[in-house]
Amino acid sequence: MPDRRPRPADEPPGDETGGTAGVGAGRAPGGLPLGDGLRLALTTLTVLPVRTGIVDRRSAAVAMSAAPLIGALLGGVLAAVFVVLGQNLVAATVTVAAGALLTRGLHLDGLADTVDALGSYRAGPAALEIMKKPDIGPFGVAAIALTLLIQAATLTEAGPWAIVAAWAAGRLAVTVACRRGVPAARPGGLGALVAATVPVPLVLAAAALVAAGAVWAVPGRPWQGPAAVAGALLVLVLLLRHAVRRFGGITGDVLGAAVELTTTVTLIGLTLG
Incomplete structure (x- = not known):
């Protein structure tokens, strides 16, 4: 699964590990990013043209768990x-x-x-x-x-x-x-x-x-x-x-x-x- 994950234009800048500087719309600080994670899972594991949300390690945890x-x-x-x-x-x-x-x-x-x-x-x-x-x-x-x-x-x-x-x-x-x-x-x-x-x-x-x-x-x-x-x-x-x-x-x-x-x-x- 090569690293071809698209970076959305509205994604806040982050570090090399995918961490982002902000909190996605509708996500409370510290909350579980279910929506972002499921979208990341779909875009990473399928060809479906789903718009990605915030991409960070918390959403990645949800995505990998939902695989x-x-x-x-x-x-x-x-x-x-x-x-x-x-x-x-x-x-x-x-x-x-x-x-x-x-x-x-x-x-x-x-x-x-x-x-x-x-x-x-x-x-x-x-x-x-x-x-x-x-x-x-x-x-x-x-x-x-x-x-x-x-x-x-x-x-x-x-x-x-x-x-x-x-x-x-x-x-x-x-x-x-x-x-x-x-x-x-x-x-x-x-x-x-x-x-x-x-x-x-x-x-x-x-x-x-x-x-x-x-x-x-x-x-x-x-x-x-x-x-x-x-x-x-x-x-x-x-x-x-x-x-x-x-x-x-x-x-x-x-x-x-x-x-x-x-x-x-x-x-x-x-x-x-």
């Missing part, structure tokens, strides 16, 4: 597309393509940049510099191709509710990655704005809700959905630990990679057996 809800909404739209097109291979391919279009392909771009940086075997600033390059290397191309292929293949074995569950789990990855204790790799950019904004209890509650919703993802196997979500989150935690070790923390690209990896692993878990 699974946005994922469930995206999953609902994609599930409808899949059903209307007949739930076959063509429908699966179009559904995956629609998923990329509805997010402007930002998560796939973040996946490619992250894999290129990891594949370079460099660490710290040298790895971050590779992430910032506009081109995509062979590791990144392979990562995008394999991810899209696996997602399309698994959708041919999945039902509509499995799509909702997988896309909600994919955006849950953002909430987990932005939990307290996970640092940002850079002093500026999207990663610095959202890193360590979500309290751990809220992360656990969001994970429990997504896992509970996945109970209906596999008909006749109520345990498989929660197990798939749990397995995907385990893989995510390993990715985040590796990112902190190699890059020093998370970036917008790492968040994009986390979304695609968690969505894909969840789909695999939902369609096994």
